[in-house]
Amino acid sequence: MIPPGVILAGGLARRMGGGDKGRLMLGGQSLLSHVITRLRPQVSALALNANGDPARFADLGLPVLPDGVADHPGPLAGVLAGLDWAAVQGASHIVTAAADTPFFPPDLVNRLTRAAEMQGAQIALAATPGPHKVLRHPTFGLWPVALRDDLREALAGGLRKVVLWTDRHGAASAMFPATPFDPFFNVNTPDDLAVAEGMVP
Structure with a gap:
């Protein structure tokens, strides 16, 4: 069963001076547009985790899911918002992608799903080889709806x-x-x- 996807855009973008980082332009389109274009073909439905006035994303035509936990606790709050949304849809899992990462693989969902199945895990995170150790990319993951209450409790703690x-x-x-x-x-x-501009195909 193909999972729905959730784009994580709930951060404060402090290093960019604040605002909606996903609206920054790259190669003639926004970062968010790049992410939507890559993720939409891989998932059954798509939503955006973002805080503040959801109307500013109306042009995207996506459900906007705010954090259900106060004070911007980070990506896990976005994952939880996505899991709560997916539970209403009757989905068993979601896949997340970060709104500021425009070049992630077109087979992200397939590889995450396969890794979870082969390793007998409920959660799978994307990873790449680094010079000294494997680098995990925890905003790119496969997450089970069954663990949403466990995650809610962990965030509350x-x-x-x-x-x-x-x-x-x-x-x-x-x-x-x-x-x-x-x-x-x-x-x-x-x-x-500026570096990303040089990476646009």
Whole structure:
């Protein structure tokens, strides 16, 4: 069963000076547009996790899911919002992608699903080989709706770091090649945006 997808755009973009980082232009279209174009063919439905006035995203035609946890606790709050939305849809899992990562692989969902199945895990995170260790990309993951109450409890208890929670549940890693560049390169700063311009096909 193909899972729905959730784009995580609930951060504060401090290193970009605030605002909606996904609206920054790259190669003639917004970062969000790049992400939507890559993720939509891979999922059964698509939603956006974002905080503030949802009307500013009306042009995208996507459901906008705010964090259900106060004070911007990070990506896990967006994952939880997505899981709560997916539960209403009757879905068993969601796949998440970050709104500031425009070059992620077109087979993201297939590889995450396969890694979870092969490693007998409920959660799978994207990963790439690094010079000294495997680098995990925890905003790109496959998440089971069945763990949403566990995640809600963890967030209420103050947990914020994604991998601390995923490690509790024995998350699988789905490996992706990092050549000719890391497909999970994300745009955090104006310099990153300049680098990304040189990576646009």
